[in-house]
Amino acid sequence: MDLKRGVSMRRSNPLVATIFFIVLLFLYAPLGYLILQTFLNNPNDLQSGFTLNWIIKLFHSPSVWDPLITSLEIGILSASLALIVGTLGAVGLVDFAAFLPAAVQSLIMLPILLPEVITGLSLLLFFLLLKVELGFTTVVIAHASFSASFVYFIMLEQLKKLDPQMAEAAEDLGATSNQIFWRVTMPNIIPGMMGGWLLAFTLSFDDFLISFFTSGAGLTTLPLKIYSLMRIGITPELNGLSFLMICISTFLVLVLVSKEQSRKWVLKG
Amino acid sequence: MTFLPFLIILVMSFLERTPLGTISFHLNINNYLRSFEYIYIKVLFKTIWLALIATLTCLIVGFPVAYHLARSRGWMKQLGLILLFIPFWTNFILRIYGLVSLLGNHGLINQVLLHFELIKTPLEILYTRTGVYLGLLYNYLPFLVVPIFSALEKLDPSLREAGFDLGASRFQVFRRVVIPNIKEGIFVGSLFVFIPMLGEYVIPDLLGGAKEAFLGNIMVSQFFVMQDWPFGSAIAGMLSILLLMTLWIQNRWSRSNGFKKGGLDA
Numbered sequence: 329m330d331l332k333r334g335v336s337m338r339r340s341n342p343l344v345a346t347i348f349f350i351v352l353l354f355l356y357a358p359l360g361y362l363i364l365q366t367f368l369n370n371p372n373d374l375q376s377g378f379t380l381n382w383i384i385k386l387f388h389s390p391s392v393w394d395p396l397i398t399s400l401e402i403g404i405l406s407a408s409l410a411l412i413v414g415t416l417g418a419v420g421l422v423d424f425a426a427f428l429p430a431a432v433q434s435l436i437m438l439p440i441l442l443p444e445v446i447t448g449l450s451l452l453l454f455f456l457l458l459k460v461e462l463g464f465t466t467v468v469i470a471h472a473s474f475s476a477s478f479v480y481f482i483m484l485e486q487l488k489k490l491d492p493q494m495a496e497a498a499e500d501l502g503a504t505s506n507q508i509f510w511r512v513t514m515p516n517i518i519p520g521m522m523g524g525w526l527l528a529f530t531l532s533f534d535d536f537l538i539s540f541f542t543s544g545a546g547l548t549t550l551p552l553k554i555y556s557l558m559r560i561g562i563t564p565e566l567n568g569l570s571f572l573m574i575c576i577s578t579f580l581v582l583v584l585v586s587k588e589q590s591r592k593w594v595l596k597g
Numbered sequence: 598m599t600f601l602p603f604l605i606i607l608v609m610s611f612l613e614r615t616p617l618g619t620i621s622f623h624l625n626i627n628n629y630l631r632s633f634e635y636i637y638i639k640v641l642f643k644t645i646w647l648a649l650i651a652t653l654t655c656l657i658v659g660f661p662v663a664y665h666l667a668r669s670r671g672w673m674k675q676l677g678l679i680l681l682f683i684p685f686w687t688n689f690i691l692r693i694y695g696l697v698s699l700l701g702n703h704g705l706i707n708q709v710l711l712h713f714e715l716i717k718t719p720l721e722i723l724y725t726r727t728g729v730y731l732g733l734l735y736n737y738l739p740f741l742v743v744p745i746f747s748a749l750e751k752l753d754p755s756l757r758e759a760g761f762d763l764g765a766s767r768f769q770v771f772r773r774v775v776i777p778n779i780k781e782g783i784f785v786g787s788l789f790v791f792i793p794m795l796g797e798y799v800i801p802d803l804l805g806g807a808k809e810a811f812l813g814n815i816m817v818s819q820f821f822v823m824q825d826w827p828f829g830s831a832i833a834g835m836l837s838i839l840l841l842m843t844l845w846i847q848n849r850w851s852r853s854n855g856f857k858k859g860g861l862d863a
Contacts, residue, residue, distance in 0.1 A: 341668070347661040348677070351738065355684045358695025358735070361705050365698060372703040374712075434841075435600045442603075442840060443796020445813045446833045449820055450602035453609060453830070473602070536690045537799060551690045558694055558803065570694060574687050581686040 359574065366571040371564055386568035395553040396572075399533055402464070402549060406471035407528035411521060413472065414479025414528075419513070422487040439477045447474060448541035455542060462544025470542040471535060475528035482527065486520035487513075526584050533580065603837075610830035620826065628831030637815065637832070644811045647726070648794035651733035652787050655741040658734075663745035678746070681739045689736075693803050696732055697723060700804075724806035732800040737790045744789070748782025749775075788847045792840050812836055 366383065370376035386392055417436075421428065439447050451470045452462075460466055490513065498508045536551040543552065550573060557566040610628055613621045631637075666677045684692065699705050700722040707719040722728050752775065760770040798813035805811075810818075812832065819829030 341665075344661045344665045344668070347658070348665040351658060351662050352680060354735070355681070355739070357705075358692060358699050359684055359687060361699055362691070362695045371698075372708075374705070374708055438600050438603055441844065442837055443793055443798070443813065445796055445798040445817065446606070446837060447602075449817070449829070449833060450606040452820070453826065454602035454605050457605060534688050536688070551688055554688070554690050554694060558690075558697065566694070570691050573691050577687045577691075578683075 362567065362570045363574065366567045371567050382564045382568040383571065385565070386572060389565065392553070392565070392569055392572070395548045395550045398464075398548060399550040402467055402471060402539075403529045403532040406468045406475065406532045407525050409468065409472035410475035410479050410528040411525045413476040414524060415483050415517075415521060417476070417480045418483035418487055419509070422484060436477055436480060439474050440481075444537045448538040451538065452541040462542060463547050466542045466544070467539050467547060467549070470538050471532040472528075474535075474538060475531045478531065479524040479528055482524045483517065483520055486517045490516055523584075526580075530580050530584055534577065606830045606833050609827055610834040612827045614825050614827050628828045629835065631828060632831050632835050637812075640810060640812055640815050641835075644795055644813075647730060647733070647811075648791055648797075651730055651737065651794060652741075652791040654730075654734055655738050655790055656745075656783065656787060659738055659741040660745055662738075663742045663749055666742070666746050667749035678743075681742060685739060689799070692736065693732065693799065696728075696735060696804060700728060700731065723804060724809075726805065726809050728804040728806075729801050729809050729811075732804040733794055733797065736800065737794060741786050741790045744782050744786025745779065748779035748786075751782075752778050784850070785847060788843060792843055795840060796836060 365371040367378050367380065368374070368376055369379045369381075371382075434441070448470075451466075451473065455462060455466045455470075494512055494516075495508050498512045503511070534551065535549075536555060539547075539549050539552055540555070543549070548556070550569075554566065554569060554573065557563055557569070609620070611624050611626065613623045613625060613627065615621045662681070666674055666681075669677055697704070701707070702719040702721075702723070704723070706722070707716075710716045711719065722731070756774050756778065757770050760774045765773065795811075796813055797811050798817060801809050801811040801814055813836070816829050816832040816836065819825050819832060823829075
């Protein structure tokens, strides 16, 4: 293997660049084809001619708009909850974070480290044992508990960057600890909070697996809708929906990337 | 709030399911012993094997990509990185659906091949192991490119120049200077791809069909089909232990390597 790489380095650019473009083609082909299918008369036949019918139909079908609204509601509520929990956690733990045993820190990271399927199942079990009826509320709580870990780490970084002299100066000037928090710390971490909220919202909006386990029978978010349509088979409605989803995701990420704090989370998935 | 549910699943894995389908609070490790039965071990090894092959492929394909990016200059580099990740801005299920509509019997690949009469019957890719493999490759490749890329970026160019000045060939510089310096980045990056692959559920479910179940799929079916929560929890426990152990080893490994490097520098 070493030899092969060595050779590819010597001839360097043309070969390496070709591989790069083939990889890009591989990554874009599935989504590109989805978008193309949206405009085909028969999505499974390339030669069937083009149409705008599926897009027009999309705007008249409530079975698409209801899941979209559910997804937005869940996203907004769970992101807000995650922001509160994650920020409070970070504010409470920032001074001790360096002394916390590694084991405790990795406990907070569990939802990030472990596969989503385990997170989803353990949340499901949690709700079932508490005898909570699965539905809107459980999905919101599940999403929030998952994204709170991400918010926690974003906020922890933000708080560590704060100059401790600011708080000390405020203390010297006679501020109480409450005043220091609201008038010195808070204004400085608001940009981080906005980034954290947006990240939590995106995580929730895109989530499939955790919603799949904790939503029960009646609730349908957008990804769940796509999944259930996929199970039935490939339908034109599904392609319209995919197109809509691609547009929304692209918009969300453009907003997210414009926020410095969450950029690296987006790039690292 | 974030880890309480994990405690519950851990406790559950030591309980027992009664024939009536209820849970009895009789602490035992039978569930764990059961997960060593042949059929489960077979699935475990298949999961590890496929994840390993997919990780290695990601590495082999990802290296030239990272290398190309590291060699590019200025905005080309930024653009290249962003291009690599744009597909990942869309929903995960959607990406899988894209693959399904590409690989299926009526998918793009088969349509084109049938049209030009290169094949007589549609290629069976979807709902086979190849489908799962391509799904893993598709969804994890960029996440391995980034660590290799940043390791290459951090590499001090004067190290390579020194190698050339001392009369080494390009191949020698690559093998003796570049590789040892980015080894750690590659290893850590590979683990961060390999570990989530072990826990995959959706990719084997939607691209592999029933025959190509991963450990995650067996676990979920214990919960939803067999209604055996304790045993499902035990599989989750085993999987978590496996993953956390891998992470721990990686942590130890990079730490001891860090010490060695520090010693050399001093």
